[in-house]
Amino acid sequence: MMKYANYIILFLLLSVGFLFKDYIHVSTNLLSLFASKDAIEKLAVADKLGYSKEMLIIVKGLDKSSKSKVRKISKELQGIDNILLVQSTLRVSPEVQKYYKEYYPLLANFDDSNQSLQDVKEKLKELYAEQSKNIFYSAIDKNDPLKLFSFDNLNSLNISHKGEFITLGDYGYLIRVSTDVSASQMNKAKELYKSVNTIVSSYEDVISFAPFYYTVENSTKIQKDVRWILVLSTVVLLFIYYLLLKNIRLLSHTLLALFSSMVFAALTSTLIFSNFNVLSLAFGMSITAVSIDYLLHYYFHNFYRSNQKIDKNVLYGYLTTTVAFGIFALIPIPIISQISFFAVMSLFFAYLLFTFVFPHLELKEYKEKSQLKVSRVMIPAYVFFILSIIFFIYSGLNIKLDNNIRNLDYQNTKLREIESLVKQHNTSKLKPVIVQAKSKGELIDNLHLIHEKLPDSFSLASFMQSQSGCLKKQNILGAYDFNRLNKMINEESSLVGFRDNYFNSAYNFTQTIPTCQVDNFDIFKSYNLSVYQKQDSYYTMALISDIETAKEFGFVTSIDVKEIFSQQSKQMYKDLLLYSLIVVLAIFILLLFSVKKRFIYALNYILFPISLTLAVLVTFVDINLMHLFSLIILIAIGIDYGIYMSNTKKLSNTMLAIKYSILSTFGAFGVLVFSSITALNSIGIVISIGAVTIFTLIKVMK
Amino acid sequence: MLKILLQLLIYSNILFGNSYYFSEVRYNFAIDKSVEHKGEIDFFEDGLRILYPDANKSLEYKNESLIYKESNKEVELNEMQSQQIMRYFDILILIHKGDDDLMSEMFEVNKTSTITILKPNGMIKNYISSMELLKDKKKLKYIKLFLQNSDEITINIDDEIR
Numbered sequence: 039m040m041k042y043a044n045y046i047i048l049f050l051l052l053s054v055g056f057l058f059k060d061y062i063h064v065s066t067n068l069l070s071l072f073a074s075k076d077a078i079e080k081l082a083v084a085d086k087l088g089y090s091k092e093m094l095i096i097v098k099g100l101d102k103s104s105k106s107k108v109r110k111i112s113k114e115l116q117g118i119d120n121i122l123l124v125q126s127t128l129r130v131s132p133e134v135q136k137y138y139k140e141y142y143p144l145l146a147n148f149d150d151s152n153q154s155l156q157d158v159k160e161k162l163k164e165l166y167a168e169q170s171k172n173i174f175y176s177a178i179d180k181n182d183p184l185k186l187f188s189f190d191n192l193n194s195l196n197i198s199h200k201g202e203f204i205t206l207g208d209y210g211y212l213i214r215v216s217t218d219v220s221a222s223q224m225n226k227a228k229e230l231y232k233s234v235n236t237i238v239s240s241y242e243d244v245i246s247f248a249p250f251y252y253t254v255e256n257s258t259k260i261q262k263d264v265r266w267i268l269v270l271s272t273v274v275l276l277f278i279y280y281l282l283l284k285n286i287r288l289l290s291h292t293l294l295a296l297f298s299s300m301v302f303a304a305l306t307s308t309l310i311f312s313n314f315n316v317l318s319l320a321f322g323m324s325i326t327a328v329s330i331d332y333l334l335h336y337y338f339h340n341f342y343r344s345n346q347k348i349d350k351n352v353l354y355g356y357l358t359t360t361v362a363f364g365i366f367a368l369i370p371i372p373i374i375s376q377i378s379f380f381a382v383m384s385l386f387f388a389y390l391l392f393t394f395v396f397p398h399l400e401l402k403e404y405k406e407k408s409q410l411k412v413s414r415v416m417i418p419a420y421v422f423f424i425l426s427i428i429f430f431i432y433s434g435l436n437i438k439l440d441n442n443i444r445n446l447d448y449q450n451t452k453l454r455e456i457e458s459l460v461k462q463h464n465t466s467k468l469k470p471v472i473v474q475a476k477s478k479g480e481l482i483d484n485l486h487l488i489h490e491k492l493p494d495s496f497s498l499a500s501f502m503q504s505q506s507g508c509l510k511k512q513n514i515l516g517a518y519d520f521n522r523l524n525k526m527i528n529e530e531s532s533l534v535g536f537r538d539n540y541f542n543s544a545y546n547f548t549q550t551i552p553t554c555q556v557d558n559f560d561i562f563k564s565y566n567l568s569v570y571q572k573q574d575s576y577y578t579m580a581l582i583s584d585i586e587t588a589k590e591f592g593f594v595t596s597i598d599v600k601e602i603f604s605q606q607s608k609q610m611y612k613d614l615l616l617y618s619l620i621v622v623l624a625i626f627i628l629l630l631f632s633v634k635k636r637f638i639y640a641l642n643y644i645l646f647p648i649s650l651t652l653a654v655l656v657t658f659v660d661i662n663l664m665h666l667f668s669l670i671i672l673i674a675i676g677i678d679y680g681i682y683m684s685n686t687k688k689l690s691n692t693m694l695a696i697k698y699s700i701l702s703t704f705g706a707f708g709v710l711v712f713s714s715i716t717a718l719n720s721i722g723i724v725i726s727i728g729a730v731t732i733f734t735l736i737k738v739m740k
Numbered sequence: 741m742l743k744i745l746l747q748l749l750i751y752s753n754i755l756f757g758n759s760y761y762f763s764e765v766r767y768n769f770a771i772d773k774s775v776e777h778k779g780e781i782d783f784f785e786d787g788l789r790i791l792y793p794d795a796n797k798s799l800e801y802k803n804e805s806l807i808y809k810e811s812n813k814e815v816e817l818n819e820m821q822s823q824q825i826m827r828y829f830d831i832l833i834l835i836h837k838g839d840d841d842l843m844s845e846m847f848e849v850n851k852t853s854t855i856t857i858l859k860p861n862g863m864i865k866n867y868i869s870s871m872e873l874l875k876d877k878k879k880l881k882y883i884k885l886f887l888q889n890s891d892e893i894t895i896n897i898d899d900e901i902r
Binding site for chain 1: 786
C-alpha cells in the first residue's frame, strides 16, 4: 500500500482541489502585486474619471497635407466601436455651446457700474461710427450693445494649437480620442488597438499612442516569452534529472512529489489569499524545484536504505529555509509575501514526502561509482568571509536602486520612444490630480480653491463658478435694472441713426438667470473632465502645474502613476531591507545551532554568493526589486548547502548531491536569463551568478 | 546669380500666386447703410494677403498666423477678433481653391451652371446663413455672404492683377 502512497497523495490533493474549485481564486491583475491597496483604489478612481483612456494620434508636420490627413483620419476613427469622441480642433461641442448660452449671464464678467443716459448715448454713437469706419467687419451684438458682458475663453488654456487645430507642440497635429476602454479590459483593448492601428498604418508619418498599448503589446510578448521559457526549463530539468539519477522510477516519483507539493501549496495559497496572483503561482512553482536537494541528499547518502528516521542536516536545512521564507511571507509587499507563503507550503509538503513517504517506495540503492576529485587548491573559509565583507561594502557604496517598476516589464522600446516623443513636445506641463468632496457643490468649490492658488489650473472650475461666487453674481444681476437700460437704449439708438427697435431684445437674456447648480457634467467629457461618485464621495480630475502646492489641500491626491509607483517602490525597498535583516539574523541564530563550530564556513554559502552577485550587479545595472527577491531565493539555496557541507559525513556524496541540486536550480531559474522580460531576466541573472559562485565554494573552500 | 534668383521668385509667384482687385460692399442692417472698401487680394500657397490701399491697411494670413498692419506698422488684434478673421479667411481660401471634398463637408452645396449656394453645416451656421458664389468661365466673379443678423457682404472680384 505504502508503495503507492505517492500516487494516492496526489490523487487526494487533486480531489480536494476539485471539491473546492469554486473557492479557488487566482488574480491576473499584475498591478495588485506591486501597488498597495490605497494606490490601486486611487488608480481605479482615476480610471473611472477617464484617465489613461485617452488615445493620441500624432500626425507629423504642420503643413497642409498633415492637416488633410487629420481630417481624413478623424472621419475614419469616428466609425469605430468604443470610441466616444474624436477631437482634432478646438471647436466646442454643441452641448457645451448650449451650456455657454444658458449660463452666459453667470459665466461672463459683468460691468455693473450704473449707465447714465449720457454714457448710453456716447457708447451708441461710438458703435455707429465703428460700422462705417472699421476695415474689418464685426457684427453688432444687439443683446449687449454697450459691451457690459465680456467672456474670456478658457477652453484653449490647456491645449496647444495652430489655428483651430490641436497640435503636439511644434511636432505636428494631434487627434485626441476618448474611449471607454481601460487597460484591464484586455479583449476590448486589443480590438480597439487593432482597428485604430489599421487606420493609422495606412498613412505615412502618423503614429498613435495610448497607455493601454503597453498592456496590449506587452501581454502578447510576455505570453510568448513565458511559454518558451517554460518549455526550455522543462526540457532542461527533465534532461538533468534523467542524466543524474539514471533511474526512471526515482525520476517519476520525484516529479510526482514535486507536483504534489505544488498542488498542495497552490491549494492552500489560493484558499487563504483572496487575490493570489498567477505570477506568484508561477514563481512559487519554480521555487518548489529547490526542494529537490532534500531528495538528492537523501538519495546519495542512501538515507532511504538506512534505518534513520530523520537526517539532521536536511531537517536543519529545511527549517532554516522555512524560517527565512516564513518571515518574508509577512512582508507587506504582495508579490514577495505570496511567493514566500507558497514556498513555505510547497517546501513543507516536499520535505514530508521526501522524508517520510519515499523510504517506503522501495527505491534502489545508490551505488558509488567513482570518488569525486577534490581540488588541491583549498582556500580557507575566512578569506571568503573577508571577501564577502569587501563585496558588501563595495555594493553598498555603488548601489543604485531602480524605482521605476515599469522597468520590470517587457522592454517595449518602440512604445517608449513614442511616449517620450509625446512628453518632449507637449507644451502643457500640467499634471493630473484627483480632487475629492462630499457633494458636487463642494467639489466645484474645492476646484476653485486650487485655481486661486494655481491660476493656470484646468478643471471643471474653468467652466463653472463656485457656489458663493455664483450666488453673488445672481444677486448682482438680480439687483441691476436692465429694463431701464433697455428702454434708454431703444430710445437713444433711433436718435443716433440705428434702425427702429433694432435693440428691442437688449439685455433680455438676463431675465432668466439659471440656478447655480450644474447637474450634467457629462458635457465636459470632451475636455476629459467628469465627476465620479463612489459611496458618499465625489471625485473629479484637475490638471495643475504644481502638485506639491496642491497637495497642501487635504482633498487633493496625485495620480501620477510614475510617482505613485516610485513612492511605492521606495517603501518596498525599505520593507525589503528590514525583513532581509530579520531573516539574516534568524539564519545566523539557526546556523549557530545547526553547524556550531563551522559557523563561518556555513555562513559563507549565503554571504559569498549574495555579496559577489550583488557586487557584479551594482557594477553594471541598477538594482530592481526582482534582483533583490532572487537574492533571497539564493539565501534559501545557500543555507541548505552550507549546512550539508559543514556537517557532512561523506564529503564526496554531499558534493555530488549539491552539484546536481545546483544544476536543477539552474534548470528551474537559470533559463530565465533568456527571457526578454526584465523581471524574469533579473531572476535568471542572479540565480546563475549565484549558482556558479556556490559551485566554486564547494570546490575550493576549506 | 541674383538675376536667376529674382526670376525664380517671379516665376514662383506666377505659379502659386493669384492676385485680384476687389471691392467689398457691406450692407449693415442695423444702420441700413452700405459701406464700400476697395482692395487687392493675393492668394498664395497656404494663405492670403489683403491690402486696402486707400486706408493704408493690410492683413496677411499665413501659416495660421495673422498680421495686421496700419501704415506699415504692425497692430495687435485681440485673440477673439483674429480668430474670427482667420476662420473667415479659411472660407475664402477654400472657395478660391475649390476643394470640393472639404467644401461638401463644411457646407450643403447647391450648384447651378454659374451660381453656387453654400449653406454651412457646423458652428459657422450660427453666424452665416448662406453664401452665394458666381463663377463666369470658371473664374470667380463674386461672393455674397448672408449673415444671421441680416447683414450682407458682397465681394466683387474685379479682375486679375496679372
